[in-house]
Structures are given as structure tokens and as C-alpha cells.
Amino acid sequence: MTAQAHNAHPKRRTKEGAENYAKALYELQARGETAVGTTAVAERLGVTPASASGMLRRLATEGVVEYTPYHGARLTPEGERIALEMIRHHRLIELFLAEVLDMPWDRVHSEAEVLEHHISEELEELIAAKLGEPALDPHGDPIPDRHLEVHADESVPLTELDPGELGVFSRVSDSDASMLRHLAELEIQPGATLLVRGREPFGGPVMVEVAGRTHALGVELAGSMRVSRRPGGKR
Amino acid sequence: MTAQAHNAHPKRRTKEGAENYAKALYELQARGETAVGTTAVAERLGVTPASASGMLRRLATEGVVEYTPYHGARLTPEGERIALEMIRHHRLIELFLAEVLDMPWDRVHSEAEVLEHHISEELEELIAAKLGEPALDPHGDPIPDRHLEVHADESVPLTELDPGELGVFSRVSDSDASMLRHLAELEIQPGATLLVRGREPFGGPVMVEVAGRTHALGVELAGSMRVSRRPGGKR
DNA sequence: GCCTGAAGTTAGTCTCGACTAACTTTGAAT
DNA sequence: ATTCAAAGTTAGTCGAGACTAACTTCAGGC
16 A cells, blocks of 8 residues: 555656656657757756756657667657646746736746646646636737637847838747846837837847847847837838 | 756755644644644654654754754744745645536545645646635645735534534635545535534434434544534523 | 564665766767 | 777665555544
């Protein structure tokens, strides 16, 4: 009867490992075409390539990834399901913390990073219901729906806009707390309309006007900001 | 730089173990006077006595418990702090889930059991603030305050009341989902006023009147229900 | 005061996921 | 075509925390 304990714990640990690797793979696959390399996965998870190599091999036997030694890995449909489930959890939690508990924008990410592995399906549903089945998290990233479908995102990096173009700031592509904090200080939040004034040459900043004020945004920052193009404004 | 990963993970795992043992010890110490036996701890955590023995020895070296081989263990002040922190987390989460997300009464316990280990101090504070620094969780158990002080609880088991006495139902002493469900069906909730009608002899049920209806509550159930005595009613 | 059964402990094994160190494969540049 | 650095893999170790099996200590009954 006590034997169940032997089963119960190991399962959970195993699960969390798989979830983190699946999520990392998913995010790396997003723009990285064919297969994702061991080192890239290792870096993203903060482990050594040796550890990632071992783990990928194990996940392959469990049907979560397809793995060809020396040639990288890709998620199987099952692996993708796991990744999307985690991303849904993550983003719902982020939005929930920001919306319901007023947790600051730049701190929800790290909290969600750990909670995403520990909420039940039931709680996930309750949170989604409470928020009205939202489509975007507080960073503007799309939240996979109940069936794990991700709805298209038409945003482009801010650096894509030409001078004179208008865009609505939708999100920061990576969850970097210092960027978020900086933007909050400038009072640039998702939903804000930006007018691109110009671009300094040689990696110089992008000049944008927001709510009547003009800011100089560094290349790194501007490259991470996603905006939806808006017609008009060019004059 | 990647070396930190070696440090980060192990710490967290270790912590969760200590937290669970501390909580178990605390609850067993509550009524169990002197020292708590290895087997009792093992049973509560669903592990073998051998495992508990090893873990208690390790926790002793970490200053969480005081442990005399063959003679049981007791929490140190540090251990008690850990236990109370977990209990505060647990009860705040229970109340939060019930209150804010309308999660059914009998399901909040298992969800809180896992989340209690994973919320940050910051989130704990936000939840407490959102709920208005509550003193009782949805089962009526007291929530340790921000400084981990537990405020007294004057309730007694329902079986203590004599026929004719009135009591206000405050909580169920253990978190047994089936009891909670059963009470919910009878529409007996914390805050309800009960009038003890009588007691059948030889381990028979306690007859109570609630909101005009009379129910027969088995000894086991009645023994787990805590009530606060109310003056009057004896006629 | 001894003896026995219950409670507790020790020894040795397992899995998981990380690590380091040493080796192998790959592929781009000459 | 060869070479060689970067990317990847294997082998062996570690720590946590569980397990089983076998041994030890304790305490109550006679």
C-alpha cells in the first residue's frame, strides 16, 4: 500500500524535466527551421551540453522528441502538445497575476516559470474562465486556446517599420525583465500606438513618438519589440 | 557561468523535502506531546519508516529537527518556522482558490498541497492582501499571520457539546475530501449554527438541527467537526 | 530480570538529472 | 582531400530521496 509512493514521486520529477525541455525545444524550433542542436537546448536551460544530450536521448525513448545523434532534435506531436500546454499555463498565469493580483509586469514571468508545472488542469480552466478565455498575455504573447491552437500573430519587430509608419505595440518577444521595466518607465505598454520618427545610422537608436513624447530606443530593445502595422501616419 | 545550474536545482529539491517533513512533524506534534516517532512521520508522508529515519537524520544535521535515534524527533524553532510558513501558504491558497476562483470546497486542499511549495514570498503577500489578511481558511482552520503567529482557536469537537447546547460550526479538523463533500450536500458550512438534539448511545450518531432540519452525524464525522460554543439554546 | 514483538536503524540498491573529463563526429576552410 | 575547431557524445560520479532486507533497540508482560 505504501508502495504507491515509489511510483508517485518519480513520475512528477520526470514530468517536470520533460516539460522544460519540450518548452525549450518549442521556442527554439519557432524560428530555427529544421532541427535544434544540443548546445542550443543546453544553453537555454542553463545546463551543460552533456546533460542535454543525455536528456534528449531519454526523451526520444519516451516519444517526446525525434532525435538523431549529432544532428539535433525536433518535437514529436506529443512533445509539441506538452510544450503548448506549458506555454498556455505560463501565459495564463502571467496574465492572472498581473490582472487579478496586480503583480508588476516585470515580475510575473519568473513566478509563472515555476507555477506552470504545478497547476492542475482544473485550475487552468478556472483561471482561463475567470479571465474570459483571453488570447494574449500581459507581454502581448498569444495564449494557446483550450485545444492548444495558437492563433496567428501579425506583429513584426519594431525595426521593420520605416520612418513615418505607425504601429501598435503588441509585445516584447522575449521575457527580459529589465526591458520590461525600462519600457514601463517610459510608459510604453502593450496597446500603445507608436510613430516611427526615424532611425540613426550605424546601429543607432530608433526614434519613436509615443503619446506626444519622443524616445530613442536602442537596437537591441527595438529588435525585441513587436508591433502591428497601422495604416496612415505617413506624411 | 553555466555552473550556477548545479547549485540552483539541488537547493530547490532539498527544500521541498524539508518542507514536507516539517509540516508533517508540526501537525503530529500539535496533539502528540513529547517527541514524534519515525513510523508516525513515515505514515503521514506515505513513505517507509526507513526513508523517514534517513531523512530525519539529515534534517537534524541541517538544524531543522532535534533528533535522538530510537526516541523520535521534534522541530527546532527553525523547523517550526518552515512548517508555519507552509501552513500559511497552504491555507492562503485554499482560501484564495475558493474565494476568488470559486473552486469547490473539497478540491482546494489537494491543489494547495502542491502549490504551497512553489509560491514566492511576494505572491504570498499579494494573495494575503487581496483577501484582506484573513484569519481563517475555507475549512475554518486558522491562518498564521505575516509573522507566523497562530491566533487561538476556541473551538471544540462537536462531540463535546451536550444535548441542548448551541454551537457555531467552524471547521473540519482534518482535510478529508469525502467529509467535506458530505457536509456540503447537507448544506452544513462553516458559520452555520448547530443545535445538538441528542446523542444515541453505544457509538451512535449525534443528532443536530441545522436551519430547521435535523441530521444524524456519525461519530467519526462529528469527532472531526469543530464548533464554538454559543450561550443560550438550553431549554 | 528476561524475552519477545513492535519500533527503529543500517546497509546496499535504484532512478533522476545534473556534472566533468575525455573521446568522436561533422563540416567549412584551405 | 585534409585538417581542425566546434558541436556532440560517452563514461563515470554525485546527491537527493526513495526502496527492500536484515539487523538492533526498546519496553511491557510474565
